[in-house]
Amino acid sequence: MTEYAVRIIQLSYTYPDGTRALEKIDLDVPCGERIAIVGPSGAGKSTLLLHLNGVLQGTGSIKILNQKLEQSGLREVRRQVGLLFQDPNDQLFCPTVYEDVAFGPLNLTVPADEIQRRVDKALSDAGLNKSIRSRSSHHLSLGERRRVSLAAVLAMEPAILGMDEPTSNLDPRNRHHLIEVISGLKATLIIATHDLELVLDVCPRTVLMDQGKIWADGETRKMLADSRLMDAHGLEVPLSLKLGFKSK
């Protein structure tokens, strides 16, 4: 029997101002799988990610690693599910990089010497130099900031990692570097993105969302090559597939 990292059944969510963001979402993600959630802006991708660790709570049921997500177990769930936000400025709120990366482990009451080790490991996993530790986030470039955010999430050693547009606004070199880092991660990955080349590189499975619903769920290469489906939901077939590159 397969172990499921995430099982979502009939999840719906309406924002306080009345906007319906999610409508009866069903999604299963086996452990260790890497899936992409693609769709136009406003499709509900970010909202879905925010449900994974209970920041937002809609109706329906969510199971994380076979544990039902409930108010009482939120601490445990947040240890398991890390979220990488789209704007690193929202995620790095401490005066220095070190404190930002240590913030998660400190909240999980990890012992002090362990924190040191985790911060170092997370920074090197995210492809960052040790010397960055004492710097302030506002002195960093966007690429560095995004990687520090990733390190801050990795320091919690999550089993499941949700990412919101990890490659947006990055220049090609930084984007490439980040994709390499992501490919090297061991956690179950759920990536919400417009960057279809990233999806082709990293995720074998793709879910297509639009207007708060799931429209398609299947193998990445097949789905992204379907030009009618892509067009209908405001996306386009990635250039590399059109031209026949990246054939395995």
Next chain:
Amino acid sequence: MHIPDGFLTNRIALSLDVVSGAGILYAARRAKVDISGRTAPIMGMLAAFVFAAQMLNFPVLGGTSGHLIGGSLLAVLLGPLIGTLTMASVVIAQALFLQDGGLVALGANIFNISAVTCFSGYAVFKLFGKRIIVEGKHLFLAGFFAGWCSVMVSSACCAFEMGLSGAIPLHIGLPAMLSYHAIVGIVEGMLTGGVLKFLLKVRPDLMKDEGGTGFGIPDWIGAMLLVAIPVALLIVAGSSSLPDPLEKLLGATPIASGAVPANPLSSSRIGDYMIRSAAFILLVGLGILVSRLVRSRRSRS
């Protein structure tokens, strides 16, 4: 309006430090901010907002420029206690980052710029009715007067402190500060009113909760006491030791003796005082005239 170190005597500066410190501790306890909730990040972000908003200035007259000060706006949005705390962090940051205002004078600056603006602004705003935010009638007017009054009261406090310290005599400082800030206050008032109106139009939901802290009668009494005590302290400290360093100067050096009466408001000074304030007002008027002229010429060309 930020007082640097050196312009207040130790007695006044330190007693205001104590008052502001106690006030902040009281506010932090009384405001009962749920630290795990949203209020803490919102306070921090709004503090940064006030700091950033002060960079968005625009020409008022001649060379000077005006910008939002923000105390009354924060008080209306967050309630006076949380508003005061938020403004206090702005004032502390201005001292530490930009050296704008001194370290020992920090208590005085927190008192003038955060506590006084927030409480006076809030009080004036509430004079326009309890449900003014919900109804939205006269919102601009209420915001305008809240902003204007907060700036005036705050600058008067500043002038009093400087006067009692013997740095700038009251009969020069008070009219100068008040007439200058009467104009600054207009800008502050219009911006406060304008922003409130804008918010009501675009995101009325942000204005409903006021940070969740009601401000009851006991709090008002507490606040009055908090204001009354330092004023009394100041007057006592000031009158007993008015020119504590400067008195020695006068006693010791013949250069400046004789010309200075012991009481800064004695009758021989009143003529001088009227001339000075008249000159100042004339100067301001001239400034307005010149800037109008420049503007009308520019628009014609």
Next chain:
Amino acid sequence: MRHNFIDRYAALDSPLHILEPRTKLLAFTALIVGVLSIPATNGFLFFIYAFAIAIMMGFSQVPLNYIVGRALLLLPFILLASLAAPWKGYLGFGVLFVRAILCLILLILLTNTTRFAELLRGMRKLGCPQILAMNLSFLYRYLFVLTEEAMRMKQARDCRRTASAPFKEELKLLSSMLGTLLIRSFERAERMHSAMLSRGYSGDFPVISPRKFSWHDLAFLSVVTLFIVSTFCFTNR
């Protein structure tokens, strides 16, 4: 935009930089109080204090031209206020001016030898309420983010504006800009809050302090105390 105008030299490693933040906060406050209580007639004491401050400036490794530059930036206000001083003799003006400048230099030294994060830890340990410390830490972090946003809005406004609008229009425009900035700040605060929750935040803002109170601090504190006490004795003689 330059981001390091706030604590540009705070990351150096001088004898002043390695002190514990609490030590520095207390010592510098005491020194400023000391400067403020120098009697106006005592030129010699002013000289002694200036000398002591100069020595600290030397030790701090903060470049002299930077300190002077920062002090010059605030000079106009101090000059103006000093000129309004009542006892119009040159001495009264001079005393006010020198006092203000000495205090200003002390403050510049304090903020440029201590990282802000450490200053905050020091304040927190000295009894500053947690909510205020958190506020300051967020302010420090988001100051640049919001300022950049504000500057972009200002640029966009300046691009669209051809002639200067009447005063009232200008104010209306500015208040809608401020309103927009305010709403964005609110929204960013909400996103930040969810980011904090996602990393297990439950109301405790952890403090990590790399610096411990050491013999350096003891030495510095005792020297400063000795200095101030001796100048006081000198005054009263």
